[in-house]
Amino acid sequence: MLTISEVLLIKKKDMKLKKLIFTFALASALFSCDDSIMEWKETADENKITTAELPLELAEKIERYEALNTYTDFILGDGVSIDFYLNNEAYRNITNENFDDVTAGYAMKHGPMVTADGSLNFTNVDAFIAKTKEAGLSVFGHTLAWHQNNNASYLNGLIAPTVIPGSSGSNSLDLSGLKDASLDGWAGNWNTAISIVEGEGLSNTSQAIQMIADGTANPWELQLGTPAIPIVSEHSYEVSFYIKSDQAGQGRISFDANLVNQYPWVDWYSNGSGTESFATTSEWQQVKFTLAAADFQPTATTFMFNFDLGYLSGVTYLIDVNTISVVDLDAEPSFVNIITNGDFEDGTINPWSGYGNDSSRTISADGEGYGGTGYAMVLTNPTEAQSYEAQQVYAFDAPLESGTEYTFSFFVKSTSPATLQVELQNESYGGDYSGGIVVGNTWSLVTRTITPSTDDKIRFIFDFGESATTYYIDDIILSSGEVETASEPTIVEKTEEEKAEIIGDALESWISQMVGHYKNDVHAWDVVNEPMKEGGSLRDGNIAELADDEFYWVKYLGQDYAVTAFKLARQYGNPDDVLFINDYNLESSLAKCDGLIEYANYIESQGATVDGIGTQMHISSTSDRDNIVEMFKKLAASGKLIKISELDVRLGTNAPTNDQLAEQSDMYKFVIDMYKEHIPVSQQYGITIWGISDSVEEHEFWLPDESPCLWDADYNRKHAYKGAADGFAGRDVSEDFTGELN
Template sequence: MADNGGRREEGEYNLFTFPFSSKELNAMNDRYFFTLIPMKKRLPALLCGLSCLLAISCKKSGGGTVAGGSTVGGGTVNQDTVGTLKSVANAGFPFGLAIEYALFKQNEAYANLVKREASVVTFGYQMKHGAIVKDDGSFNFSGADELLTLCSNAGLEVYGHTLAWHQNQNGNYLRSLTTGGSGGPNLLPSGDLEAGSSGTGSTLFTGWNCLVGGTASANFAAVAGNNSARAMQVTVTTPGANAYDVQSIGTAFTANTGSVYRVSVDIKASVANGKVRLVMQNTAYQQLDITPTAAWDTYSWNVTVNESSPMLRLNFPASGTYTIDNISITDLSSAPPPAAAQVTTAVDSAMSRFIRTMVTRYAGKVKAWDVVNEPMMDGSSGLRTNTGTTTGDLFYWSQYLGRDYALKAFQYAKAADPNALLFINEYNLESNTAKLDSLIAYVNELKAKGAKIDGIGTQMHIGINTATSGIDNAFKKLAATGLKLRVSELDVRINPGDNSNFTAGPSELTAQANMYRYVLNSFLQNVPQAQRHGFTVWGVADSDSWILTSQKKTDAPLLFDNNYGKKQAFYSLLLGLKGK
């Protein structure tokens, strides 16, 4: 059994395991028949009670049959296996699961299980910055849109995760906003598109050759630009078989081979899923695809040029109307460092654009969001920040925007959808009191500054050895804020010691079931019903848990085994949600 600090909850005892210590017997819940019997007389009474349980163990109860004599939550014989987790969650909050895009789309057993057991789902990755934002700063919603449609068609509500985090971001794009400056003069002066005639082709925009060929049907025109008199407008009625069938070719410029150049261009489009392809080519070929939005936006491409006289080409391989303006190419190797104010403005703009675009796009479909994720440090805690360099998907908003980065994030989300519930989400609150207190203090600070914070998510990536007193303490302190609370990412490691030759046995599975049940019971006991927003387990089957796939641990932390079979932990939660 898990060490519960000297006390146990209903359903957490395996009555068929001997011997019991006097401490264990004294700690048992008063629902059991021997609680008031003097200690020296308890064993006969216990044996009598056990014979009664054995006598009924083969009978039906509550419409369900005994599941092969298995124990539930390490306690009484499981006599009630009827129902799904979502159908019995009658405590005023939905039951949820975190899901993965490829599995939900391609694995029928996985998808059917999710549809059967959950009423709300959280995307493990598809709504994060790194999944949406491309290297040029443009957005690709295809994966998120498809998964949301699949879930909506299945009657599943989607919880939004996550808008401002320091991981799972397009770090390359965000760091490009903080390094380099203008890079000196524009090497493509014709990129302002101001010179030209009212004709077509090479005479329409000086320095550009606008072409339509193959099977494509399209036309070029000069229109008012982004704070300029002229811009290039391309209307593609029928795309060609090749991306270059509709293209505009710029003048070659002189480059230093091996140097990094920044291509910057303002674009807007009439369609949501259009495409503009930037191509750097003379003899070598490099490309970047952009999916522009309906509003003017600036897209940047840092490209290492490997020839001395390249040309920038604009290809239009998709239907729609595209307006292009303010094209520049600058040499970053000669760029002075940007001023601090420029960096702050650029980073703030990138965060605002991502949050506003996401929340606006899914308004009414996603009714609650993790706006700020994991803002506090571990250890003695305090606000998470970074003073060194970052690589990969890491980027710390607070490093450039200070303590108020979270305030800005909540303000942007509220402006995009005033009706959405907005949460702050954190881990280790049940095991680190300093972090718990720091988070609550930060939430109070943000609210005092006017942030709309509706709730707090406590992730709860825990193990069978997690101290239950810390779980109780976290729920009590969080409930005292008066905000909504959700168990947002629960999983229970069964091998927290990382034993390399570990195999889960009956005792570990029982301890895991105990811990899942304990979290649920503590949530119900310590959080008022009006504040309970949800209870989500972070994953479906053990084999697809992030603890195995990302952390590469040997473990079995979820409710379903590798074959999608129900584990003891499932039945423990099922009974707990039924209030039994």
């Protein structure tokens, strides 16, 4: 079997051959179709000027250099924007002519690849890889497990708390005997078999009724009955609660004589046929059914029901106290909602409208409303601005009354932590404000009061320009009466074990799809990117404020997240793929360099294979050269393939002087010289230059107002091009230039 080094040598030679064929074909095409090439003519001897006697300017000298990759045998790569590569011909031509390998700076990361449902959108990267194939370039995969550039909204959504909606109206059942643990008003055939336990409910902090079946064989042998529940003639009622058991269980609901049928068979789980009982498992599940007006005796003014759980001996049941409810479905609301379309159940957001900050507003898909049912209004603000710079407006039919206290409420969540506010506004844009309302990624109920300061308030407005996020808003109520809303939802946090399992599955889903899809096209990957802190310890993900695209795999999977990532990359890729761990500032923090090497060794001690270490080297012309040398020595001692993965040299300005350009050139050459001197040839994977030119467009997001690249903003070769080429060649390539025209 070939070693990794032998495989790399073959790949390098193959790439050089492909590049040679491509360059020859390109040159042939250019010169065969250009009819305007100047023809040189002989002149009289006395009028000749010997070009060798003319001074050769540096710029002219640099232009006489060949393409960069002609000066080295190891893989020479470049970090590129796939949009520029696909759409900018000058950018693409320079890339194709000078490099063997390209790394997509952003497009192949979790954030741009993973969609809202966890599937991957391969369209852009497929087009990119197809184009690089035409040019004979290989693609380096960047990157699989990183804490930035993730679809953090999707990942956080996977581990977000489960939101159990509150009852759909006020609860007609008195729960006080449960909440004070006295069971006053509740009846049953219990002794110690039925009790109230703390912290065992849905939310892990709420109360639960615990019912233990011991020696029972019939449902009524373990029974708990409710207090009398008042009813209104001709009204229907919804009964619901959440229940689970320590093993497979069975239960039913029975009623007093105020129901026509005291032991009804109910279609508990919408399977189309009524049954006497419902099944229970170790997972919380809702039991919900409706009692129609015809189910009650004509003279009934109250009713009660029993939890009958004595079917199976040896089963322990838990019923969440907060979710036991009986709601009058025909009760008249005690208030008038001034907002006519606050629940969006007609599938539109009319008559709501809005504007500002390129924001958008729409209706959600059915089932995305509060509680996982119906519709919600969806507001998206693309960039952070002032709160009032993105607004969603509801116009009243008549102005509100000044001095009157109004109550508003709504359910809201957002795709990332955010803030919004509510405003009452007049025709002249004068407003009364609610103050900031903090929003998270799970549904929460907001209830506030607000009093119009004048009689001319004609608009209810959501000001949502402060946070760059998407809001879901549902069940909006505005009233001057006492607002009776649905009860607070129950928030069920996932355990740390559950989160670890979910995020582990998400990591496998991402890597298996990405590496599997590009198995035939990408044969080297940054598997784990930037795992270390500056002092050399492993990042732990305990960050106070996360950016919208930050997600720390290590926080949920522990230090073995990298072990898992490397094993998955190998499992779903090819046996000879070259897999890297990569980090930055290794030349400025030697402790970090040591820590990265130690972590790579740890990963291998757990059964994974790390083929190489990448050092990014985003440096400046004044970076410590002794540290650079020491870093290379440490990396060489690891015995692994070493790659300079993202090399650029900053100058601190986008308008450098000639002296600064010379310093930059010298630093490029120094880094390349030291790489070749201290990294054994068998460990030299290659060098990737980060970026093509100093153009403003290329540096919108990376090193703005800088000039770190080998080509200037107009795609002309800089002094740094000569420094890099001389470093690759191991000599001053221009020392033999005579100035003769070829």
